[in-house]
Amino acid sequence: MAGDEITEEDTVPSHAAPAADDGAADTSMPVAAESALADSFVHSRLLDSVASFTHHRDVAALDHSLVLSLAELTSAHRVVLAKRAVDGTYVENVVRCVPDAQGAYQLQTDDPDRVDPALKLLHRCMHRLEVQTERVQDMHRLVVPILCDGRAIGALQLDSDMPPAASRPLTEGFARIYANYTALLHESERDKLTGLYNRRSLERQLQRLLYQREQALHEAAAAAPEARGPSAAPAAEQSQVWLAILDIDHFKRINDNYGHVYGDEVILLLAQQMRACFRRSDVLFRFGGEEFVILFGPTGQATVHAVLERFRRRIAEHVFPQVGSVTVSIGYAGVGRHDYPASALDRADKALYFAKQHGRNGICGYEDLSARGLLGREMAAGSIDLF
Numbered sequence: 001m002a003g004d005e006i007t008e009e010d011t012v013p014s015h016a017a018p019a020a021d022d023g024a025a026d027t028s029m030p031v032a033a034e035s036a037l038a039d040s041f042v043h044s045r046l047l048d049s050v051a052s053f054t055h056h057r058d059v060a061a062l063d064h065s066l067v068l069s070l071a072e073l074t075s076a077h078r079v080v081l082a083k084r085a086v087d088g089t090y091v092e093n094v095v096r097c098v099p100d101a102q103g104a105y106q107l108q109t110d111d112p113d114r115v116d117p118a119l120k121l122l123h124r125c126m127h128r129l130e131v132q133t134e135r136v137q138d139m140h141r142l143v144v145p146i147l148c149d150g151r152a153i154g155a156l157q158l159d160s161d162m163p164p165a166a167s168r169p170l171t172e173g174f175a176r177i178y179a180n181y182t183a184l185l186h187e188s189e190r191d192k193l194t195g196l197y198n199r200r201s202l203e204r205q206l207q208r209l210l211y212q213r214e215q216a217l218h219e220a221a222a223a224a225p226e227a228r229g230p231s232a233a234p235a236a237e238q239s240q241v242w243l244a245i246l247d248i249d250h251f252k253r254i255n256d257n258y259g260h261v262y263g264d265e266v267i268l269l270l271a272q273q274m275r276a277c278f279r280r281s282d283v284l285f286r287f288g289g290e291e292f293v294i295l296f297g298p299t300g301q302a303t304v305h306a307v308l309e310r311f312r313r314r315i316a317e318h319v320f321p322q323v324g325s326v327t328v329s330i331g332y333a334g335v336g337r338h339d340y341p342a343s344a345l346d347r348a349d350k351a352l353y354f355a356k357q358h359g360r361n362g363i364c365g366y367e368d369l370s371a372r373g374l375l376g377r378e379m380a381a382g383s384i385d386l387f
Contacts, residue, residue: 194271
């Protein structure tokens with residue numbers, strides 16, 4: 001019948017896609033192309049993160065950028081970085097990144113001596129040099145060691161919704177990059193013999209301490225506006241940044257009598273004593289030869305003098321192999337808000353010169369000497385040669 005006849009024009013081949021209702025061409029992206037585009041976006045974010053945290057030349061800024069980058073890439077509940085001291089005997093720094101109530105990530109520097117059960121796995125990881133995992137309520141916890149030359153210099157902890165199999169490659173990759181990059185920074189800013197900071201690092205470390213001081217004073221003033229009056233002066237003095245120069249007495253005699261090998265051993269052992277005696281917040285430098293510098297974060301002059309005196313006595317009582325008794329002379333000075341490092345060094349150097357000229361094996365503060373009128377014009381020309 002005519003009504004049942006099917007013409008060629010009415011036939012739709014089985015392999016052809018049906019035409020759109022409005023007659024427009026199909027512009028949808030193939031699934032494979034969408035997946036490739038998504039992967040490209042993820043890779044771009046990853047490269048941006050790596051470029052961001054390896055841009056830093058300051059280790060503290062690098063630490064903060066590392067945990068923030070990993071937290072943002074994984075939408076983590078928490079990221080923690082723990083770092084060991086140079087000699088590996090204790091954890092000297094803990095940085096964590098957690099979201100606030102609005103979901104914005106905030107950085108915190110924690111007390112490494114505080115007992116925190118949430119960091120138990122992290123310490124185990126550094127001890128065993130192995131990846132550790134556990135389930136904490138509804139989160140997955142992954143901890144990877146940060147290894148350098150076969151030893152753990154720290155560990156990275158990630159608390160997230162991602163199972164360890166998914167998060168481990170990224171976290172381990174960040175740990176390897178961090179280890180390699182910090183090794184490069186260490187070589188550029190540390191003295192090769194002692195492992196202390198070198199003179200090139202002084203300005204950056206000093207500016208960091210001055211910034212911390214200003215932040216602390218600003219926060220104190222905001223919390224207690226009435227403290228901005230005359231009573232603010234004592235508070236500011238108690239939060240002063242200080243710089244001390246330490247010099248080994250008669251070091252030339254040590255080299256002349258025992259040789260440079262024993263001279264280097266004295267320097268190395270002295271640096272070890274500095275690490276053991278000074279506080280973790282104090283920043284230690286070797287300026288070359290037998291000269292060292294210590295930076296004290298915001299504190300009072302009495303505290304600085306007491307810490308330096310404790311170290312002076314420790315060295316005087318220590319028996320150095322072959323050499324025997326060694327003493328040190330120390331000069332220190334406060335660092336003003338707008339001080340250049342050279343200005344602060346010069347004042348501490350004048351105090352050191354005074355200590356050398358008045359018996360050695362002693363400590364002198366520039367402010368105290370100046371107030372007593374003991375720094376005459378002759379002191380301006382005479383100074384220990386630091387450079």
